[in-house]
Amino acid sequence: MQDKSKIGEILSTLDKDLPQALDRLMEFLRIPSVSTDPAHKDDVRQAAEWLTAELTAMGFDASVRDTPGHPMVVAHSPKGTRRPLLFYGHYDVQPVDPLNLWQRPPFEPEIQDLPEGKVIRGRGAADDKGQLMTFVEAFRAWKTVHGELPTDLVLLFEGEEESGSPSLRPFLRDNADELRAGIAMICDTSMYSDGRPAITTQLRGLYGEEIILRAADRDLHSGSFGGLAANPIQVLVNALSTVKDADGRITLPGFYDGVEELSNELRSDWEDLGFDAGDFLSRVGLKHPIGEKGRTGLEMVWNRPTFEINGISGGYTGEGFKTVLPAEARAKVSFRLTGTQDPDAIRDAFRAHVRDALPEDCSVEFHPHGGSPGSRMDISDPAFAAAKTALSEEWNREAAYIGAGGSIPIAGDFKEILGMDSMLIGFGRDDDRIHSPNEKYDLESFARGARSWARILAALA
Incomplete structure (x- = not known):
């Protein structure tokens, strides 16, 4: 369990500051940082400079780093002797086409009150600006309450993720000594489909x-x-x-x-998720699972x-x-x-x-x-259990270790080039419409996402 005296005031500060945090996110979302379109080159740089200014104002040593393509944002907390954490996100966004399917201009974000709850509507709300800002707001609350962060941080925010990250691997190689940390935190993922908090521990x-x-x-x-x-x-x-x-x-x-076969720990975690392959397929007009005989549905989409x-x-x-x-x-x-x-x-x-x-x-x-290649994280590292406990306490339900059927190459790059595992924790939902018109991010995901990172920082300090 986390020290409530240590984290309680930080969580209260995040709750009190939520309106201002949303204002900052809206300002960020208004920047049309579409990395695939040369016409938005200046907008991508503007987003990088906006982030750098925010981080600098919070006391980070932050800078815009040029690459042959769009720039990286790199920031460091004041250096100490503690195990550093690397936080990664991306500030570029997908193109908005087809524009006629948007219910409102994609770079004029707003909070919408839907029957299922409030959402943040706009391009980049979930992928990945809203997620990235859950990091930043957690850092801000720690600084506000305690004047410093609980451990040393290195931040790497990319501007080319949506265009294939052509500059990323060379940048990691050229700056490996500066960026290397104990473990990397990646926010570009989702919760489990039933809204359960999750740590993605393997990727295909x-x-x-x-x-x-x-x-x-x-x-x-x-x-x-x-x-x-x-x-x-x-x-x-x-x-x-x-x-x-x-x-x-x-x-x-x-x-x-x-x-590799599943470990007993992951197999137990996955069985507890209650995945129904037939129900999953019914959402796309199918009924009957096919595939490799003798394997469960989650094995086939995550581990085979x-x-x-x-x-x-x-x-x-x-x-x-x-x-x-x-x-x-x-x-x-x-x-x-x-x-x-x-x-x-x-x-x-x-x-x-x-x-x-x-x-x-x-x-x-x-x-x-x-x-x-695929990526599999070493969950025997105590950081994983600590983060899982922190997530469970915030969301009032047991967090899970899950897999992902898709690929997030940055996790493999961190392993190969920097020699460190990654912890993939995000708060996206299945219906966020990333890469599609009318993208959204649940207000709960934003608010509790920031609270979750505050708890994780305390747990890993």
Whole structure:
């Protein structure tokens, strides 16, 4: 249990200061820091400068750091001898298209009173400005009450996350000694679907590939050549269909090297979540789970690797009918990776599998897309148990260790380049509409998110 005398006044300060904290967030949200659009280059820098000014006013040594792309914001608390914590978030946002689907201008945020509660509406409210500001407001309350923070902090706020983070890995390498800390805190995640506070302890990696398969030098009449000439679509679908067997397992040699089974602690945590795969699928118009036999639903989406065909094309697909053998077929595929699976080894195995399926008259070319391994955090570090307890006390329900089926490459980058684990704690909800029109962030998520970080700081000090 946390020392109530230590944290109580800080929580009261956060509650009292909530209107001012919302004013600051609204000011931040009005900056259209769209990193993918060159027209917003100055806006992205304005957001970086806004953050730097806020942190400087709170006593941090903060600066805007230029990169070949958009700038980073780096800040340090006064250096002491305590185990430092690194806090990461991003201040850039997604484009707003299609604009006509927004109920109000995306960069004119407001608090809306909905039947299910108050929400903060605007681009970046949940991804990631609102989440990032839960950090900042927790730091502010600590400084207001005690005049200092309970431990040493390093802050890294990025301006390119929504455009693929091209400058991040070089920046981490060039500034590793400055940024390295005991553990990293990442706020760009969500609570569990039932509103339970959660710490994401593992993420799947990703490897993608586009395949272009060619045969004849032109489209062929199927009456004249069908049955004699190679059909690239048929060859391609044959190759892709044998990547999985009838039990949902992937057949590539060595594919499961590095895949780890769940620990007993995580298995127990996940069972307690009461996940119903059928109910989960019903939200998207489906009923019956498929996939790897002998695995639970949460195992399949969080802890097992996958192979998916994301798109396939070739031949004539317009109105009417055209009986041809196409000269070319294309597919885009992706693998989600877990444990210590090696994306490069899997790429080599997949390409060899496709090449082995080719008739002599066919050729193939490959275009890679991404290649990041999965991440699994060491929850034996006492910091995880301390943070879990702090979250449970704030939300009045037991926090959970969860996984994520998607990829957050920064966690892997911190592990690989800075040699430290990450604790992924966010307060987003499934219905926040991130990357879509009418993005929102629950007011409760913002207010209790800041309170949660205040408690976590106390627990980890």
